[in-house]
Amino acid sequence: MRLPGSKSMTARALIISALADGPSVIEAPLRARDTVLMSAGLRALGVAVDTSEDDRWTVVPGPLRGPARIDVGLAGTIMRFLPPAAALAEGTVEFDGDPHARNRPLLPIVEALRSLGVTIEASPTGGLPLTVSGSGLVEGGEAVIDASGSSQFVSGLLLSAPRFTKGLTLRHEGPPVPSAPHLRMTTHMLRAAGAVVDESVPDVWAVEPSGMRGRTWTIEPDLSGAAPFFAAAAVTGGTVTLAGWPSDSWQPVERVIELFTALGAEVTRSEAGLTVRGTGTLRGISADLSEVSELTPVFAALAALAEGPSELRGVAHIRGHETDRIAALAAELGKAGAGVAEFPDGLRIEPRPLSGTAFETYADHRMAHAAAVIGLAVPGIHLADVGCTSKTLPEFPELWAGLVARS
Known part of the structure; x- marks a missing residue:
């Protein structure tokens, strides 16, 4: 994709x-x-x-x-x-x-x-x-x-x-x-x-103090926007390749690769792009997400679907993002049935049998991404407002629907 x-x-x-x-x-x-x-x-x-x-x-x-x-x-x-x-x-x-x-x-x-x-x-x-x-x-x-x-x-x-x-x-x-x-x-x-x-x-x-030159900027594909799609591969045992990935990136790709690998996925880079493949195993992780805090909602969703508990720390500042993401994730994952303990700087997530629920998004695009990931494995997850994804990826609903249809 x-x-x-x-x-x-x-x-x-x-x-x-x-x-x-x-x-x-x-x-x-x-x-x-x-x-x-x-x-x-x-x-x-x-x-x-x-x-x-x-x-x-x-x-x-x-x-x-x-x-x-x-x-x-x-x-x-x-x-x-x-x-x-x-x-x-x-x-x-x-x-x-x-x-x-x-x-x-x-x-x-x-x-x-x-x-x-x-x-x-x-x-x-x-x-x-x-x-x-x-x-x-x-x-x-x-x-x-x-x-x-x-x-x-x-x-x-x-x-x-x-x-x-x-x-x-x-x-x-x-x-x-x-x-x-x-x-x-x-x-x-x-x-x-x-x-x-x-x-x-x-x-x-x-x-x-200096002038700055006008120049041509070539913008890389959005790594944060790719995270829910990579998560879809990890959850379903499928494969997702992000095409057009540069060989030398200014985004924290190495840390993202480490985290998906720790969760049990396989990650490779080639001329085709950056590829994540689910292995059928989704492990709990203990991770400092301070370098990739934008991805906390997606990793929290994966943690709720994993085989063991996870601790996601180092993200106290995301309480001041589009919403208090730590509190919002604790509330919504808890409603779905996960065991969630809230820390000042993160979450402990204990996987339990999950059930369908209305997943509030709090006008926060990353919360919508988390709900979409949960919905791949749990019937009856309803996003209260998928339109909030227009903040950074207006095409998200269509891209997600196409991904699921192909699978």
């Missing part, structure tokens, strides 16, 4: 292209709610973003200006990547989004920008709605941040930092930053556009 491009790479390519010195082309981008809203937000700031072709978007930078109103939807990438760019605009830029978006953590990036001299009005909790009063430049310099709640706090600042007058030296202080592969993706993509980034000191990122 083929999947659209990575959401994470598409979002970063859009921001870097908008701040570059010349036009850029984004090949094989992801067209989904998050990236469509990101494109609209950049247009509101004065950037020409042409998304008329599905497989080739163009971005032509322009002077950033307000007044502008930006709808972030429920996307962490927009609410954390665009405010630093908006600080470079001349004028006022307002941010708001879906009701639950106001509950998603944003204060660390707000405080960091304020420490750099940016004028921001935020809610009493430091989140949305947000108003950035830009003066056309950000002086930059040094800032300290606690990014233990999301690696996007760091990425959001780094993506705009080359345009700061003095660049940026950003230091993290606090518990470990989750989703380290996403930080590496950010720094790799910045360097590919000509930025100078030093990350040789742990938890410190130094970005020199």
Whole structure:
């Protein structure tokens, strides 16, 4: 099967292209709610973003200006990547989004920008709605941040930092930053556009002031979006090949391979793509998912179907994602009959006979993925809202139906 491009790479390519010195082309981008809203937000700031072709978007930078109103939807990438760019605009830029978006953590990036001299009005909790009063430049310099709640706090600042007058030296202080592969993706993509980034000191990122080149970005297939399809192979004893997988990836493919192998699947890479084959055995695992926290719902679904208990830890920060994913998974897997114990940073899942239930999705695309995986093995699983998958993979219902029909 083929999947659209990575959401994470598409979002970063859009921001870097908008701040570059010349036009850029984004090949094989992801067209989904998050990236469509990101494109609209950049247009509101004065950037020409042409998304008329599905497989080739163009971005032509322009002077950033307000007044502008930006709808972030429920996307962490927009609410954390665009405010630093908006600080470079001349004028006022307002941010708001879906009701639950106001509950998603944003204060660390707000405080960091304020420490750099940016004028921001935020809610009493430091989140949305947000108003950035830009003066056309950000002086930059040094800032300290606690990014233990999301690696996007760091990425959001780094993506705009080359345009700061003095660049940026950003230091993290606090518990470990989750989703380290996403930080590496950010720094790799910045360097590919000509930025100078030093990350040789742990938890410190130094970005020199510089221009960034317009270029062509070729977006990899979305590894997070592929996870439920790989899980389908593991559950059913079938085989799924993700075509078009690059030999050298910026996504955490090695960790994903380790996890599916630990669960009992066989994973191979070839010219055909990345292939997962179910072996008829689904083992429980004890795993730190901090590097691939987006996949916690899918791995929790697999754990509920495994032959033994599992512990999934290291993902306390996903309580602040589209919903509190730890609490939501405990509730919904428990309704289906699994034995679930909730930790501050994860779950212990004890497989038990499961039965059909209405699986609430909480407007969260990853919860829908978990329900779909459970439904392969348990009759009577009904997704309350499969439409929420449009956030990152609008084609999910059709792709899933086609996969099941072929099996």
